[in-house]
Structures are given as structure tokens and as C-alpha cells.
Amino acid sequence: MFNVENIRKDFPILSRKVNGKPLVYFDNAATSQTPKQVIDVIVDYYSNYNANIHRGVHALSQEATDKYEEARKKIQTHFNAKFAHEIIFTSGTTHGINLVANGFSTILKKGDDIIVSALEHHSNIVPWQMLCERSGATLKVIPMNLEGELVMGEYDKLLSKNTKLVFVNHISNALGTINPIEYIIEKAHEVGAAVLVDGAQACPHLKPDVQALDVDFYVASAHKMCGPTGEGMLYGKESWLNKLPPYQGGGEMIAEVTFEKTTYAELPHKFEAGTPNICGGIAFGAAIDYMNAIGFDEIAKYESELLEYATKKLLDIEDLKIYGTSKHKTSVISFNLEGIHPYDVGAILDKLGIAVRTGHHCAQPIMDYFKIPGTVRASFAFYNTKTEIDTLVEGVKKAKMMLA
Amino acid sequence: MIVSIEDIQKELIDEFSMFEDWEERYQYMIDLGKDLPLIDDQYKTDSNIIKGCQSKVWVHAEMKDDKLVFTADSDAIITKGIIAILIRVFSNQHPKDIINAETDFIDKIGLKEHLSPTRANGLVSMVKQLKLYAIAYQTQLKS
Numbered sequence: 071m072f073n074v075e076n077i078r079k080d081f082p083i084l085s086r087k088v089n090g091k092p093l094v095y096f097d098n099a100a101t102s103q104t105p106k107q108v109i110d111v112i113v114d115y116y117s118n119y120n121a122n123i124h125r126g127v128h129a130l131s132q133e134a135t136d137k138y139e140e141a142r143k144k145i146q147t148h149f150n151a152k153f154a155h156e157i158i159f160t161s162g163t164t165h166g167i168n169l170v171a172n173g174f175s176t177i178l179k180k181g182d183d184i185i186v187s188a189l190e191h192h193s194n195i196v197p198w199q200m201l202c203e204r205s206g207a208t209l210k211v212i213p214m215n216l217e218g219e220l221v222m223g224e225y226d227k228l229l230s231k232n233t234k235l236v237f238v239n240h241i242s243n244a245l246g247t248i249n250p251i252e253y254i255i256e257k258a259h260e261v262g263a264a265v266l267v268d269g270a271q272a273c274p275h276l277k278p279d280v281q282a283l284d285v286d287f288y289v290a291s292a293h294k295m296c297g298p299t300g301e302g303m304l305y306g307k308e309s310w311l312n313k314l315p316p317y318q319g320g321g322e323m324i325a326e327v328t329f330e331k332t333t334y335a336e337l338p339h340k341f342e343a344g345t346p347n348i349c350g351g352i353a354f355g356a357a358i359d360y361m362n363a364i365g366f367d368e369i370a371k372y373e374s375e376l377l378e379y380a381t382k383k384l385l386d387i388e389d390l391k392i393y394g395t396s397k398h399k400t401s402v403i404s405f406n407l408e409g410i411h412p413y414d415v416g417a418i419l420d421k422l423g424i425a426v427r428t429g430h431h432c433a434q435p436i437m438d439y440f441k442i443p444g445t446v447r448a449s450f451a452f453y454n455t456k457t458e459i460d461t462l463v464e465g466v467k468k469a470k471m472m473l474a
Numbered sequence: 475m476i477v478s479i480e481d482i483q484k485e486l487i488d489e490f491s492m493f494e495d496w497e498e499r500y501q502y503m504i505d506l507g508k509d510l511p512l513i514d515d516q517y518k519t520d521s522n523i524i525k526g527c528q529s530k531v532w533v534h535a536e537m538k539d540d541k542l543v544f545t546a547d548s549d550a551i552i553t554k555g556i557i558a559i560l561i562r563v564f565s566n567q568h569p570k571d572i573i574n575a576e577t578d579f580i581d582k583i584g585l586k587e588h589l590s591p592t593r594a595n596g597l598v599s600m601v602k603q604l605k606l607y608a609i610a611y612q613t614q615l616k617s
Contacts, residue, residue, distance in 0.1 A: 089496070411550035413529045418552075421496050429528050443530070443549060472501060473551055 080105035091423030099449035141355030166289030166304035173314030180206030218394035240272035245394025246402030297357030301350030483579035490583035503555030572608035
């Protein structure tokens, strides 16, 4: 039974004060908070079995290796990958994207197209621009409409036999729009293109099934789903991962080294050069366990209640405009008060102990589209409450009064 | 006789010490921002924008007699209030005095939080930019 008061007890940080007020944490789309179940795993790792993995013959190394590989299996099960070696541990979503982009630089040639969406985070634009510069491929963009949704009719027109790659986020970080990735993947496959989905914003809210989606690559970050920072995962279909060259050279990723030639290790180690974030990987597994114990159906149901409640309450404030009004969105509200800069609103909310994000959310093209300098973004997680939303609404009213 | 930078800073510290809470302090900054004389539109150019601010900040500097005069603007009102404070302290002063001025008054008037780089409002960049202008004009005066 979903009980938010009990869940809140798992998160030590939620009981602290900020500027003398109880913390209201609404910056979950930037990073989520960490439950004690995950913190305990981190403490346990460094207290009891900290060792380098995959090489030592001693007991600690064996234990750490077992736990690390166990975490990989948890991630495999969670995302329903066919094989554990299709899960590559990364330092986060950005690392995963760059790994794939780098791999494709040897495959793409002049005349090829890469398609990205207008809803992308900078981290999902820049690597492709760099890749296009290196390979001579052309970057094409799926446009969005006023609701903040991608226009699929335009996407269809961009696809051709030249399309080699399509990159799209599952959910927009700036607006919360859930993109129709099933359709995007199906259409891309019809012209023989591969698809990478950035799941950074989706994974805190839903449970993607990479086999059902038939997606070629899927990336996520642990710190947005109750795990630690500096840790993430790349899922890639086995056939693709075998095709792509290694990203970084170093220890762990080799099978045999002579000065004439190095043969690379098997998957997944081919892409995991050097000593990884061992503790981070294990804690990522614990975070996935934690979220699954609560249940993604319960999480989605509760968060949509929060979204509906907050949308209604905020829209009651005169001159408040919400950006991103798709019917398919997660618990993210991007808004502005007319004539007031989002930075000013954020600065006042901070004084009231309310954490929101202000600015362009690393998605400047979206802000340019709406012709605004940025927005105030409140993003809710399953441990937030309606009472906290009331505090936000009062805070916004106060900011409006002070700033108008 | 111009009032020295040090004296203006003392005045500001006195003024801010009367506020009982953040709300009064912020309301005062917002009012200062609203009262800041407008910058001439011709100076609101891209090259006058201070980088590192979440809000846009334009600063223009020019010498009048032997004193450096700043005008500025921002699209965010709290940021504008901060600029108004900086202009009150540093504008209409000799470049040499601007270069040598201490900046610990920012801390003393309770604006320390705006110094943090994560705030990205660029208070640090603003102070640095004003001082850079002063250095540039000081070099010109010498040559």
C-alpha cells in the first residue's frame, strides 16, 4: 500500500530545513534524493568489502565483483534486456550518449543523416553536432508544436534511406512531454536507422522494456532514480555493441596486449575501461530495488495526482503560464509569471525553502521557440506531497506580490 | 569632493543592518532595481553583456572628467537591484580607487549567497567586470 508519509521517512534529507524553513524539494528532474536503503549500501560497501573488481584473487575482490555483477543483472531485469552483457555501466547518461556517438563516427559517412528532436537537452545535441563535424553527416531536427509535442508528420518527412541514426529523449527534461518513442523507433527501423533513446527523465517515472520497444540503445542515470551521482547505464543490443569500436582504452577492456596488437575483451568489458565506479554500480542496483519495491504503477499513479493538483492550483494564479501542455507528460511543470524573470521567482522561492530550477534547463532551443529567457521548473517525485505543493503555490503568490 | 568608496560601503552596511529579515532586504533590493536609471539603449549590445549570468546583464562604462561612470541594466529585477548597489559603490569614482576597493561589504550586507557560483547571477562576474573596466581606463590614463 502506497503511503507517502512512510516513504518520506526513508529520505533523511527531507527532514532538514533550508533558510529556516522545512525543505520543499521540487528539483527532482535535476537529481532525485537518496533513501537510507541506498545510503546504507554505500556505507556497507566502503565499510566491509571495498576492493577492485574482476582481477583480485582475494576474498574482498571476489565479493565486490559478485555484488557489482549482481547489480548489472538487476539492471538487466529491470529494463528487460535479453543479456546482462548488453548493460554497460557508465558515469551517466551523457557518457552513454558520447560512447554511442563515438562508435558511430566510424560508421557514418558524408551524405548520411542523423535525426534529433527539438526537445533535446544540450547533452543530446552537442555530441551529434560533433559527430556530424567529424563524419560529414547532416543533422536534422524533428520540430515541436505549441503544446511542446514533437510533430510526427514532420518526422515522417525527415526519414529517408540516408537516415542512419535517430536520437530522441523518452521524456523532455524542460517540459515533461512523453515522446511517442514506440512510433519513432518503428518508423526509423523501416528505413534501416538505429535509435538511441535518452531515458534520463523517464526512468524515475516508468519502467521501460527495451525488448518490447525494440530500441537499439537506451541510456539512463542512477542519480535521477534515487541512486548516486556519477553512475548510469547504457543498454545496447548485442549486435550493435559488437559492431561499435571501444570508446576508451585502458585496463579491463582488453583480452590480450602486445605492442603489435591488442584484442578487446568481450562485452560488456570492452566498453568499461579502467576501474569503474564500483560502489556506484552496486548502489544503482539498490536504488532500482528500492523503486521496484514501491512499484512503478503506484509511483505513476501518485505522481499524476500530484501533477494534476499542482497544475490546477498554479493556474489559479493570475498571469501564470505553463509551458508544455501535452496530455502525455510526467510530473514536471515549467512556468512563468507574466512580465517577471524566472530567476527572480526562483530566488524568492529559495528564501522560502523551496528548491526549484530556473533558467533554460540546458534546452535553449526550446526557450528560443517560446521566445522566453527560461522558466521556473517544479518537478515532483513520489515522495512529495500536496501540502508541499500548497507551500509552492503560496510561495509563487508571494514572489508575484514582491516582484510585480 | 566625492564620497569615497569606503564611506558608501559603510552607508550601505548601515542601511542593510536595519532590515529585520530577508523579505525586507529583498524588497529593498527590488525597489533599488526598479529605481535604477535606464541604460541608453545603444549600449544594450551583445558585447556589453556580462557572461555567467542566468539573467542578462548589460554594463556600459565611460570616463567623465577623471571619473569612471557606469550604467547598467538587467532583465531580472533582483539582479538589477544588485547592480544598483554595485553602481552606487563603484560609479563616479577614480579608476584607481575602483581597482583598489575591497568587496567584503557584499558579505556584510547579507548578499553572500549571491556570491556562490551556483547562483549563476554573476555577482562575481559583475564585480570583476567593473574592475576590469577600471583597469582598462587606468591604463589609458597612464599612457
